[in-house]
Amino acid sequence: MTIETVGVVGAGQMGNGIAHVFALSGFGVILTDVAPESLDKALTTITRNLDRQVSREKITAEQKDAALARIRTTLDIAELGQTDLVIEAATERESVKQSIFDSLLPHLKPETILATNTSSISITRLASRTDRPEKFIGVHFMNPVPVMQLVELIRGIATDEATYNELIGVIETLGKTPASAEDFPAFIVNRILIPMINEAVYTLYEGVGNVRSIDMAMKLGANHPMGPLELADFIGLDTCLAIMNVLHDGLADTKYRPCPLLTKYVEAGWLGRKAGRGFYDYRGETPVPTR
Numbered sequence: 683m684t685i686e687t688v689g690v691v692g693a694g695q696m697g698n699g700i701a702h703v704f705a706l707s708g709f710g711v712i713l714t715d716v717a718p719e720s721l722d723k724a725l726t727t728i729t730r731n732l733d734r735q736v737s738r739e740k741i742t743a744e745q746k747d748a749a750l751a752r753i754r755t756t757l758d759i760a761e762l763g764q765t766d767l768v769i770e771a772a773t774e775r776e777s778v779k780q781s782i783f784d785s786l787l788p789h790l791k792p793e794t795i796l797a798t799n800t801s802s803i804s805i806t807r808l809a810s811r812t813d814r815p816e817k818f819i820g821v822h823f824m825n826p827v828p829v830m831q832l833v834e835l836i837r838g839i840a841t842d843e844a845t846y847n848e849l850i851g852v853i854e855t856l857g858k859t860p861a862s863a864e865d866f867p868a869f870i871v872n873r874i875l876i877p878m879i880n881e882a883v884y885t886l887y888e889g890v891g892n893v894r895s896i897d898m899a900m901k902l903g904a905n906h907p908m909g910p911l912e913l914a915d916f917i918g919l920d921t922c923l924a925i926m927n928v929l930h931d932g933l934a935d936t937k938y939r940p941c942p943l944l945t946k947y948v949e950a951g952w953l954g955r956k957a958g959r960g961f962y963d964y965r966g967e968t969p970v971p972t973r
C-alpha cells in the first residue's frame with residue numbers, strides 16, 4: 683500500500699509534532715482535535731518550529747511553506763476517512779483512546795492502518811477492540827518530535843508483518859530510526875525513563891534536594907540534557923503519572939508506586955509547561971521552581 687495522507691487525532695504537543703514531521707516529508711496531513719483552540723495553537727506551534735528550522739538552515743522557506751500547505755485541520759473526525767494511516771495522539775487515558783477509535787472506525791477505509799502514539803497502554807488490548815487488530819500498531823514518537831531520532835514500534839499480538847514493514851518504511855521516510863519494542867507496559871524508553879523521573883520526585887518529596895539541586899545534579903552529574911523535573915514538566919505531569927499507573931497496575935510491583943507528590947501536582951492542575959506551571963512556574967520571564 684502507498685501511504686500518502688495521514689490523519690492525526692489530538693493536536694497537543696505530540697500531535698502537532700507528528701503533523702509537522704509528516705508534512706515536512708511530503709505526506710498530506712489531516713489534524714483533528716475536540717477543541718478549536720487546540721487546532722489553532724497547534725498550527726501556531728508548527729509554524730514557530732518550522733521557522734526555527736528555517737533560521738537554523740535545516741530547511742528552506744519554500745519547504746516550510748510547502749509543509750504548512752499540506753496540513754489541514756478539522757473538528758470532524760469523519761474527515762479522516764480518506765487517510766491511509768491514522769495516528770492517535772490524544773490524552774494518555776484508555777477511555778479517551780477507546781472512544782476515539784469507536785467514532786473513527788466507521789469512517790475508515792478497510793486498508794487504512796491504525797496506529798497509536800500511546801506511551802504506555804497495551805497495544806494488544808487497544809487493538810482487540812477495533813475491527814482491524816492486524817492493522818493496528820504502536821508508533822511511539824519522542825518529544826520534541828521534530829528533534830528526536832527514535833520511534834518505538836510496538837506490535838500487538840495480532841499485528842501483521844505487512845503493517846509492521848509498512849511502518850518501518852514510513853519512519854525511515856521521516857528520517858527517523860525505528861526500534862522494535864515488545865508490548866509490555868510502557869515499552870522500552872518509558873519503562874526506564876519514567877521510573878527515573880518518579881524517583882526524582884521522591885527525592886524532592888523526601889527533601890533530599892530541591893527542584894534546582896535535583897535538576898542540576900542530573901544535568902552536571904550525569905550529563906542529561908534536561909534535569910528530570912524539567913523533563914517531567916516538558917513531558918506533562920499528567921502523562922508521567924498515567925505511565926506510572928500503567929506500570930504499577932500492569933507489573934504489580936511496588937517499585938512503580940507513583941510518588942504522592944506527583945499525584946498532588948496533577949490534582950492541582952500543575953501539569954508542567956503546557957499548563958504554565960509544574961515543578962517550575964513558567965508564567966514569568968524565566969522558569970521559577972515551585973519548591
Ligand SMILES: CC(=O)CC(=O)SCCNC(=O)CCNC(=O)[C@H](O)C(C)(C)COP(=O)(O)OP(=O)(O)OC[C@H]1O[C@@H](n2cnc3c(N)ncnc32)[C@H](O)[C@@H]1OP(=O)(O)O
Pocket residue numbers: 731732734735738740800801823824825826827828829830871872875907908913917921
Ligand atoms: C514520555 C514519552 O512517551 C517519551 C518521550 O518523549 S520522553 C522525552 C524524550 N525527550 C527528551 O528526553 C528530551 C531531552 N531534552 C533534549 O534533548 C534537549 O533539551 C532539547 C533537544 C529538547 C532542546 O535542546 P537545547 O540544546 O536545550 O535547545 P536548543 O539548542 O534550542 O535546541 C537543540 C536543537 O533542537 C531544535 N529544537 C528544539 N526544540 C524543537 C522543536 N520543538 N521543534 C523543532 N526543533 C526544535 C533546535 O532547533 C536545535 O536544532 P539544531 O541543534 O539542529 O540547531
Ligand SMILES: NC(=O)C1=CN([C@@H]2O[C@H](COP(=O)(O)OP(=O)(O)OC[C@H]3O[C@@H](n4cnc5c(N)ncnc54)[C@H](OP(=O)(O)O)[C@@H]3O)[C@@H](O)[C@H]2O)C=CC1
Pocket residue numbers: 691692693694695696697714715716717720771772773774775778782799800801802822823824825916917918921956
Ligand atoms: N508528552 C510526551 O512527552 C509524550 C506523549 N506521548 C503520548 O502522546 C499522546 C498525547 O500526549 P501529549 O501530546 O503530550 O498530550 P497533550 O495533553 O499535549 O495533548 C492531548 C490532546 O488530545 C486532545 N484530546 C483529548 N481528547 C480527545 C478526543 N476525544 N479527540 C481528539 N483529541 C482529544 C486534547 O484536547 P484537550 O486539551 O481539549 O483535552 C489535547 O489537545 C499520549 O498518549 C501520550 O502518552 C508519547 C510520547 C511522548
